[in-house]
Amino acid sequence: MTPLAFYSSRSGNTARLIDRLGLGGTPLPPVGDPPRMDAPFVLVTPTYADGEGRGAVPKPVIRFLNHAPTRALLRGVIACGNRNFGETFALAGDVIARKCGVPVLARVELAGTETDIIRIRAGLSHLFADLEAPCSIPA
């Protein structure tokens, strides 16, 4: 079971980021039934907001998170976007963090830089090491 779930539209930036991370990942389909998760995972999603911040979280991601048992397993979100969108940069991460009570683990532009890849790999391996050793999590 891979610990990442991700959505990427046909422009493919998020999919390229996932590829480069080399950790695998469960893709969310653009239409149809979203997959359901059965172990703790991290979500990677792009941001598609309008100028007012509406619609930041892609619909397939919303449908995926609407399933409560899947949502309960979400441990954090990696938000993709582009700084050129100003105040709504990587806003999908903030929206999901607020609604699901999880941290924004990283904000990434487009398909990410080499530095992003290293940072995310290291961060994920710590996060999942902690999750596998429940006694180390403070109450």
Added chain:
Amino acid sequence: MKDFAQTRPVPRAINWNRIEDDKDLEIWNRLTANFWLPEKVPLSNDLQSWSRLTDEERTLTIRVFTGLTLLDTIQNAVGAPALMPDAATPHEESVLTNIAFMEAVHARSYSSVFSTLCTTAEVDEAFRWSAENDHLQAKARLILDEYDATASPLRRKVASVFLESFLFYSGFYLPMHFSSRGRLTNTADLIRLIIRDEAIHGYYIGYKFQRGMEKLTEAERQEMKDFAFGLLFELYEIEARYTEELYDPMGLTEDVKAFLHYNANKALQNLGFEALFPDEACRVNPAILAALSPGSDENHDFFSGSGSSYVIGKTVATEDEDWDF
């Protein structure tokens, strides 16, 4: 049929209820929702700030803005229209008309800044400068030659993405720099509206480029990629000289170049390619990044900070009826 080679066929009436490519509708909706005019921004609030700039800073600002005006003029009158005959769907053609119009709004906006802040003589001098500046003219020439080369729709898209996602940034740097110091903040708000539009333009044209690449053979794809990296390199050489000429007197050239490298890499990503410049060459001044996306760095990312000042989500009005919870 008789010899009607010169007669254009009647186009099919466009049906927006039969979409071949979902991105066309998605981008149409976003572009139209984001529509704006320069009158929306209270530029005259920058008058005091403008009067406190040095003569050198004022001349630089006006020159940079005439350079940006030229790029928007090209994209409005030549670039976006040149992509229309290549459109894969009728809806793509419609989106391109929207892009073309917004380029006219962008070009027009710089004149709003000028009429609010500057004297006619200063502005006339700057337009003369831009018409005669070798570097500015050289980059315009390279792009126009690709637009006019009839052979390759994909090469036109490469040139267009480089204009949208790379060439503007030597200019956009300056208002972001001023804004990071609390100067010309209303002008910066206007520039951020332009930057957001250009982001969608570069994204969309890059997206269509990627769809076109899928139809090529492996060898043709490699050739196209070599062309793209070659053109970027040529444009970069010009941009580097242009940057030195403009920013050396203010001691900002190295800072601007990092910003150029960073944006060149993003332009390549819009085309579906990997980065050209290594991360060490792309260390953009954090003040410039913060000026691009104000407010977005207030919360610590878990993976980059200690996590101690970490806050779960900020309050933003982003309700979407699809959420069930």
